[in-house]
Amino acid sequence: MDWQSYTAIGIVGITLVVFVYRLKSPGRSKSGCGKNCGCDMAKKG
Amino acid sequence: MPESPSTIALVGNPNSGKSTLFNALTGENQRVGNYAGVTVEVKTGETYSPQGKKLNVLDLPGCYSLRTSGSPDEKVAHDALTGELANLAKPDLVVCVVDASNLERHLQLALQVIELGIPCVLALNMVDIAEKSGLRLDPAKLTEELGIPVVPMQANAAKGIIELKQALRHPFPPPSEASWLELDSEDIEAKRRSFIARLCELAARRPDSHQHSLTDRLDSFFLHPVFGWIAFLAIMFSVFWAIFSFASIPMDMIDGALGSFGGWVESMLPEGDLRSLLVDGIIAGVGGVLVFLPQIILLFLFIGLLESSGYMSRAAFLMDGVMAKAGLSGKAFLPLFSSYACAIPGVMATRTIDSAKERLVTIFVAPWMSCSARLPVYFLIIPLLLHEDEGSWKQALILFLVYFLGTATAFIVARVLRGRLGPDKTVSHFMLELPSYRRPQWSYIFRHVIDRAWAFVRKAGTLILGLSILLWALATYPKTDSEDPGEVLAYSAMGRIGELIEPVVKPLGFDGRTGTAILTSFAAREVFVSSTAILFSVAETDDDEETRSLLRDKISNATWPDGRPLFTPLTMVSLLVFFIYALQCLPTTAVVAREAGSWKWALGQFFFMSGFAYVASLLVFQIGSLIWF
Amino acid sequence: MKTSQPVTRSLTLNEVGLNCDVRISSLDGPACDRLRDLGFCEQMQLRKISNGRNLVCTVCGAKMAISRELADQILVSPAR
Numbered sequence: 219m220d221w222q223s224y225t226a227i228g229i230v231g232i233t234l235v236v237f238v239y240r241l242k243s244p245g246r247s248k249s250g251c252g253k254n255c256g257c258d259m260a261k262k263g
Numbered sequence: 264m265p266e267s268p269s270t271i272a273l274v275g276n277p278n279s280g281k282s283t284l285f286n287a288l289t290g291e292n293q294r295v296g297n298y299a300g301v302t303v304e305v306k307t308g309e310t311y312s313p314q315g316k317k318l319n320v321l322d323l324p325g326c327y328s329l330r331t332s333g334s335p336d337e338k339v340a341h342d343a344l345t346g347e348l349a350n351l352a353k354p355d356l357v358v359c360v361v362d363a364s365n366l367e368r369h370l371q372l373a374l375q376v377i378e379l380g381i382p383c384v385l386a387l388n389m390v391d392i393a394e395k396s397g398l399r400l401d402p403a404k405l406t407e408e409l410g411i412p413v414v415p416m417q418a419n420a421a422k423g424i425i426e427l428k429q430a431l432r433h434p435f436p437p438p439s440e441a442s443w444l445e446l447d448s449e450d451i452e453a454k455r456r457s458f459i460a461r462l463c464e465l466a467a468r469r470p471d472s473h474q475h476s477l478t479d480r481l482d483s484f485f486l487h488p489v490f491g492w493i494a495f496l497a498i499m500f501s502v503f504w505a506i507f508s509f510a511s512i513p514m515d516m517i518d519g520a521l522g523s524f525g526g527w528v529e530s531m532l533p534e535g536d537l538r539s540l541l542v543d544g545i546i547a548g549v550g551g552v553l554v555f556l557p558q559i560i561l562l563f564l565f566i567g568l569l570e571s572s573g574y575m576s577r578a579a580f581l582m583d584g585v586m587a588k589a590g591l592s593g594k595a596f597l598p599l600f601s602s603y604a605c606a607i608p609g610v611m612a613t614r615t616i617d618s619a620k621e622r623l624v625t626i627f628v629a630p631w632m633s634c635s636a637r638l639p640v641y642f643l644i645i646p647l648l649l650h651e652d653e654g655s656w657k658q659a660l661i662l663f664l665v666y667f668l669g670t671a672t673a674f675i676v677a678r679v680l681r682g683r684l685g686p687d688k689t690v691s692h693f694m695l696e697l698p699s700y701r702r703p704q705w706s707y708i709f710r711h712v713i714d715r716a717w718a719f720v721r722k723a724g725t726l727i728l729g730l731s732i733l734l735w736a737l738a739t740y741p742k743t744d745s746e747d748p749g750e751v752l753a754y755s756a757m758g759r760i761g762e763l764i765e766p767v768v769k770p771l772g773f774d775g776r777t778g779t780a781i782l783t784s785f786a787a788r789e790v791f792v793s794s795t796a797i798l799f800s801v802a803e804t805d806d807d808e809e810t811r812s813l814l815r816d817k818i819s820n821a822t823w824p825d826g827r828p829l830f831t832p833l834t835m836v837s838l839l840v841f842f843i844y845a846l847q848c849l850p851t852t853a854v855v856a857r858e859a860g861s862w863k864w865a866l867g868q869f870f871f872m873s874g875f876a877y878v879a880s881l882l883v884f885q886i887g888s889l890i891w892f
Numbered sequence: 893m894k895t896s897q898p899v900t901r902s903l904t905l906n907e908v909g910l911n912c913d914v915r916i917s918s919l920d921g922p923a924c925d926r927l928r929d930l931g932f933c934e935q936m937q938l939r940k941i942s943n944g945r946n947l948v949c950t951v952c953g954a955k956m957a958i959s960r961e962l963a964d965q966i967l968v969s970p971a972r
Contacts, residue, residue, distance in 0.1 A: 222535030229540060230736040233729050327929035367952040368931030396953060452925075456933045469953060478955070479941075486948060580957050584945050593946075692923055693946055693959040694930055 268309075268317040270352050271431065274340055274376055275360030276369050277325035278698050280388040284360055284418040285322040288427075305343060305351065313432050321354060329375045335614050344379055353381075356435045358427070360386045363393035363400060363415070366467045370459045374443065377411065382435040385413040386427055391420075392699065397470035404466035408458075410439030419704060478573075478699040485577045495581055498574075502565045503666075504659035507642075510557035517557070521550035540735055548731025548793035551814055552723045555639040555789075556716060562635055563715045566604060567708035573700040575600070583693055589674035590681030592616070593693050595625045599673070602632035603666070604715075606851045610858050617691040620684040626859050627680060627868055628673035630846050633666050635715075636788040640842050641665060643792055647815050648835045669843045722787070730786060731793045738797055752776075757798065771841065771877070772834035772884040774823060785847045833891065837884040845876035905940060905947065905963035913939050914968040921965030930956060937971050 275281040289308025306322040323343050324336040331341050339348065346353025359376050361369035377383050385405065393400060405413040412430045416423025430436070443458035444451070463469075485491050525546045532538040569575055575597070583593030594616050602609030609629045616622040633641070645661050734757070743754040752758045760782070761775025768778035780794035792814070799817045821829040846852070846869050856865035902917045916936045919927055931951050932938070938951040946957045 220535055222532070222537035226536035226540040227736075229537075230732055233732040237729055237733070328925075330925065330929070362954075365931070365952060365954045367933075367936065368954060371929060371931070371933075398953070452928060453934075456928075456935070459933075460935055482941075482948075482955070486942060488944060580946065580948075587945075690922075690961075692926075692962045693957070694926070694962060695946075695957045696930075697948065697955040697957055699955075 268319050269355040269433075269435070270319045270321060271310075272321040272323055272343060272354035272357045273360055274323050274344070274357055274372065275325060275386075275388075276327055276362065276365075276372060278696055279325065279360045279362045279365075279369060280418045281325060281360040282322060284358075284386060284388065284416075284424075284427075285320065287418050287421050287424050289320050305339065305348075310428070313428055316433060318431065319352075321351070326372065328372055329379075334617050344376065344381065356382045356384065356431065358384050358386050358431075360388055360418075363387045363390045363467070364396050364398055367459060367463050370462070371455060373409075374441070374455045374459070377409065377439045378441050378444070380438045382438050383411045384427070384430045384436065385409060385411055386418075386423075387413055387415045388418050390415045390423075391417050393467075396476070399468045401466040405462070408442070408462050408466065410442065412436055476699070481700055482577070482697070485574070486580060491577070491581050495578055498569070500659065500663055502562075502569075503662045504656060505565065506558050506561045507655075507659050507662065510561055513557040514554055517554045518550075521546060521554070525550075536739070539739065540732065544731050544735030544797060545728065547796040547814075548734065549723050549728050551792040551796040552639055552727050552789045553720065555642055555792075556719060558638055558642060559635055559719050560712055560716050562638070563604065563712045564708065567711050568703050571701065571703040571708055573698050576695060576697050580695055580697065583695075585674070589677040591621055591625060591674075591677055592618070592691065593695055594691075595621060598625055599629060599632050599670075602629040602634060605634050605636070606630045606632070606848065607854050610851070610854050613858065618687045620681065620687055621691075623859055623864070624677050624680045624684065626855055627864070628677045630848070630851055630868070630872065631669045631673035631676075631844065633669045633843060634788075634848075635719075636848065637842055639789045639792045640784075641839065643795075643815060644835050644839055647819055647830060648832055648839075665839060665843060668840075672844070723789075726787055727790060727793055730783065730790050731797065734783060734790075734794055734797050752798070761798075770885065771880040772831070772837045772888075774829055776821075777829070777838070781841065784842075785845075786849075788842065788847050791842070833884060833887040836887065837880045840883050841876045841880040843876075844872060844879050846872035902967040902969045905938075905949070905966040905968055906943075906960055908940055908968060910940055910942065913937060913971040915971040916966055917969045918967045919965055920967060921962075923962055923965055927958075927962060927966065930958075932956075932958075932966055938968070 273281050273285055285306065285308065288310045305324065308320045308322070310318050310320055312318055321343065323340045326334070326337040326340045328337055329341040329344070330337050342348045343351055344354060344357065357376050357379075359373040361373055373383075373385060387400070387402060387405070390400065400415065402413045402415050414423055414427045414430055416427060418424070443454050446454040446457060448454045448457060485494055525542045528541050528546070529538060532541070569578075578600075579593050579596040582596045586593055586595055595613070597615070598609045598612040600609075601612050606629045609632065610626050613622045613625045613629075616625060641662060645658050645665075648661065649655070649657055736756075737760070738752060738755050738757040740755060743751055745751060745754070753762070757779055758775070761779045763775075764778035764782065765773075765775035768774075768781070773781070776798040777795070780791050780798055783794045784791035795818055796814050799814070799821055818830055819828075823829055852865045852869050855868060856862045859865060905914075908914055914937070916932060916934055916938065918934060919932065931954065936951055938949050940947060940949045941955070942948045946959050947963050948955060948957050950956075
């Protein structure tokens, strides 16, 4: 395993942690909207 | 001692320009639509009085009256004004926004608001249109008779805003005495009516002759039972065609740029996992979705143009007959049309539907209006289906058929569901305002398009980036010493998942890789494109920098282990059918659960639609195989 | 809610011809309140522009589309 492999695995690991954190995070938008689509309902939050 | 800011509420009929005024006062941006029901929730913002005092501004839902037995919009407006809405302070002042060319109708609501005893100001909006139609307005007389300040204005040109703010300075004007309540009539509605009639005679005289305006001339065509439909279909088809053809040049540019970027990264790094992650994972995955940005922009541009011009209410009028056959009313048109962009605001817009049962049915079928997230999948598959470059009318036709299929099925299911739910206790009737055609408000359209485009890019840069990284990892690890790309993939986690899935999806014409890509697209539909980019390029050897071709070329060359082409026309049709019907959006399911009031309904929708998609795809592939092979 | 007024001649909105100016003499039916909110009040002048499943008419300068069932609840007489 060279430095590239370690870096790649590191990036994957960080991504996984971010995903798990976001899924478990209590601050989920109350409107139920993923806030990803840019619709105006999301603006009110 | 700092006082808490005063609260000002904006009320008015739909189409009175209330939202435009809200934007002008607070600088917040919202959607402006020319047909009833666009502003459903209570929006808040801030502005400052001429004395520099902060004022909270509430934009209440557009409604025709404050009747509590009326629609949800009216109830919300009424409760907000009487301070009965939780978490919302009772307003200290109300601005009644009225369309100056429609005073006889808009004053109804204004009088009801004044009767509540709250200080009021009348924003006499759209004076330009009133004057053009020959109306003679007398704001001073209106002030005198109503007992409240009246401010003529033209909110969409920001005229009269300063004068309105002057009227909002402290101390607020006292509440009016509502002189019409002293009139000699049997009930309060009759008192209001005769007061309004007299007031309009005095202060808003209408020309006697009926003027045949441009709007009327256009409507003789657009509302015609035959020509209107032809125009409607022609407009819809043209929009699809334009999206296909105009987008091809920017798409090629983006794709070329991504290809160059990938080539540069490859030249900077020696062969290795990081290079593979960057090029075959991130650039392929995210780039595969970003390349569709031009189409997204064009779609929302056209939707904005249609809404802003006033045409959409004519479309709702035409569609009422068709919707009735589905057991729905014309009021369901806006929510369903919004769902073509994204089902979430569409589902929320169903609040304007009076009938509870119709509302549930509309919510249930809304996801079958192919939303914009499906576009990357459609635009990937459709050109491949025809073996042609972009821009042809045939591709537009297929896209049109794809949308049509989803819509038609939605109507059929709506009909069946509506029948099963039974009739409503109170019958609701079709009534729709047809506002004058207006020049599109370009600043709003552009803001809206930029918002949606930015949201698309942000989603690509966050969710899809993350998923692409994880998918790459699944397709790369565990590793094997073999050089053969097929074996590398088979050994990886993704390959093993694909092996498990393949028996399930093979009857639909898909192999394990496609099945895996479909599975990942349940997280976000666009991810299908990213997944196929990763799944079908990791299998390639790394030494052809020259052929950084479109993903389409890669998958069109894909084969089954025995050499048969994988993506036959039938397989692609089967894939399209799957994506038309599958519900692959968890945020939508969450919003449905909230709006329908039950998770049972939302989960039922999810399982029904997933099952329907599977069966439809299965039937298409199996029957197609029998017929053609 | 009925408002009884003496009328010599009144037809429902469905029955009148196109492009004639008429005046609403009364509203009779369960959707009266809704109609009034939209501007279909007694004494309002209106003109029917098209027939069909849903009618289109102009009332006080605004163009409205309403269903035939609603139009049945609007009684009109010729304007002047």
